[in-house]
């Protein structure tokens with residue numbers, strides 16, 4: 001097993017590696033290293049076939065989108081209307097979901113892999129221009145992707161007549177300004193167009209039909225596209241031989257929190273369980289200080305929490321969804337027995353309330369209400385009525401899903417995912433998801449908080465502070 005100082009936290013073992021195999025090289029981001037390790041051979045192979053054959057290959061691999069929703073890439077590419085031109089590829093590199101830091105590593109460590117993936121996607125889906133949107137704060141990723149793109153243009157790999165073929169495509173880089181909601185695909189498109197990054201209504205604004213500049217647009221995640229070079233080199237049969245039928249291949253998972261070895265791991269999809277990941281010697285090696293696991297967030301800050309009795313669930317959407325959560329953005333956050341649960345929920349709710357774009361009332365007002373009430377509870381100023389009010393506000397954002405806070409601890413599948421919601425996008429429910437999880441899984445911690453309210457500190461001279 002090797003650890004890589006240039007990709008902090010990244011650990012490789014004997015497992016199949018589709019998107020991280022080059023991370024072991026210090027110069028993994030250069031064109032020289034990329035070409036020496038099979039780089040751009042997938043594109044060459046693709047260009048020797050009709051674009052429809054490449055599209056079919058991607059379809060039969062069933063690459064599930066890695067941005068959160070898990071929609072198969074090949075199927076999505078087929079949703080664009082016939083005969084409407086131009087059509088675009090937008091690469092979602094906004095990665096801002098709490099706990100998620102895998103796309104950043106892919107852009108920093110293997111930018112050519114992403115560029116090659118973009119070119120294969122454009123060729124297969126008939127997309128004439130690619131817009132690569134990278135989160136504002138990711139300075140090194142921006143630098144590496146820009147340098148790689150310059151190298152690729154100079155080598156005739158991007159631009160007019162790619163590799164001497166009749167296929168031409170340009171890639172435009174765009175730096176975001178650091179808004180979480182811009183990761184939502186329609187908000188990202190608004191931002192690219194120079195507008196405030198606010199989500200559009202779906203329908204009618206499904207990007208594949210009406211996207212960037214009103215034209216058909218495919219939005220794909222960085223990791224999704226980074227799978228394509230390997231897939232074209234090795235074929236869909238090799239790809240689907242890894243993982244399960246419904247979740248083939250591998251996926252990158254960023255683990256943070258109270259494990260002995262947090263980091264990004266490329267795991268086998270569908271078969272690896274949360275127990276393997278958190279306790280396995282090749283992964284996180286267990287909980288810090290030998291402590292007990294209290295809870296974990298399985299798929300980024302928006303995902304409802306799981307507890308130790310759900311450790312044996314695999315990374316398989318068809319099992320994690322009915323169990324009440326999602327694999328989402330591929331981020332697992334671990335809380336050990338020392339965690340102050342109401343405070344942990346507040347940390348996440350603060351984030352989503354702050355990131356609300358304000359377009360819909362339940363999110364704009366509800367997020368702030370949740371934040372204020374929960375702050376009161378965490379600070380020791382809350383009441384039992386406050387707990388009931390948290391649930392009431394939550395049910396305005398996600399109606400019909402939630403039992404009262406004082407209900408007994410939920411059974412594992414009590415709240416199916418995804419939630420119903422009154423908001424345009426998932427930021428609204430995301431502000432409530434941690435509150436809901438914390439309240440239903442650990443009601444005793446909230447009850448104690450409101451029972452033993454803050455004792456008034458006494459000053460040195462004996463007067464109340």
Ligand SMILES: Cc1cc2nc3c(=O)[nH]c(=O)nc-3n(C[C@H](O)[C@H](O)[C@H](O)COP(=O)(O)O)c2cc1C
Pocket residue numbers: 064065066067068069070071073092093094095096097180181182183184185186219220221222224225425426427
């Ligand atoms: C609030 C919100 C934030 C999102 N942030 C991201 C993100 O940072 N990166 C990403 O790829 N997808 C993000 N998504 C999902 C995108 O809307 C979209 O589904 C995804 O980029 C499609 O790519 P994929 O099919 O390859 O997964 C977000 C969705 C929502 C609702």
Ligand code: SF4
Pocket residue numbers: 181198199355356357358359360361363364423424425426427428
């Ligand atoms: S849910 Fe929140 S972030 Fe999403 S569109 Fe509505 S106000 Fe904006």
